Amino acid sequence: AATLFIVPTPIGNLQDITQRAIDVLSSVAWIAAEDTRHSQKLLQHLAIQARTLSLHDHNEEKRTQMLCNKLQAGESVALISDAGTPLISDPGFVLVRSCREQGINVVALPGPCAAITALSASGLATDRFIFEGFLPAKTQARMNVLETLLERTCTSVFYEAPRRILDTVNDVKTVLGDGRQLVLAKELTKTFETYISDTPDGVIAWLQADPVHQKGEFVLMVAGAPPRSDEMPAEAMALLKRLKQDLP
Ligand code: SAM
Secondary structure, three states: OOEEEEOOEOOOOHHHOOHHHHHHHHHOOEEEEOOHHHHHHHHHHOOOOOEEEEOOOOOHHHHHHHHHHHHHOOOOEEEEOOOEOOOOOOOOHHHHHHHHHOOOEEEEOOOOOHHHHHHHHHOOOOOOEEEEEEOOOOHHHHHHHHHOOOOOOOEEEEEEOHHHHHHHHHHHHHHHOOOOOEEEEEOOOOOOOEEEEEOHHHHHHHHHHOHHHHOOOEEEEEOOOOOOOOOOOHHHHHHHHHHHHHOO
């Protein structure tokens, strides 16, 4: 049966394409790409000549029906985005949901994703984390999201655009104070890959130290709040234990 393949592509380093991604992109009838001109460069690099069509936020509803028709007719489709894993702060959700509803086979390939790459090397807790994607553009909405971090004990992961990164770190400081550890991961897998691990003040100082520091692609991570200690002090625990022994 025809399959919709979700195919991650490199987030900087072209060598991060997987063998399976190449095999799938070479075998499908159609490649649905966020920006066909952008993806043409990668496809040319891989010497892949599949037919491409665009699927972005503004035509996803319309394209979804067309792609589902192709899939129902037996033609497999690969979905790619400009970089990284499709659907992760990228288009594709409407398409995948429709395929699932229509009983069309959907297969996702594992591969590059900026959030997971950044988190795994951040030094912050990875056992539990929340991916927030991009913060809303409007101030009040941003503040509302950031306020949910006040009580959150797990790591938070954000994507951010270069023109907003300084404002965002400032907003984090406004809401959470200067006590939380932040990790800013920049230009992952590229030549100037950098991790800055500091308090908000330290990260702000670094961003302002050189205009070049604010250019590029960023993942911002915020350490969780320290867990609220519900445990009794050690002395109280010891006393309780002795009392229990004395009970009938
Ligand atoms: N789907 C992609 C993924 O799986 O990571 C994310 C797409 S989203 C539109 C683009 C955002 O991802 C950028 O603004 C940045 O926050 C982050 N990003 C993508 N590539 C990156 C890189 N090489 N280094 C750091 N962040 C990156």
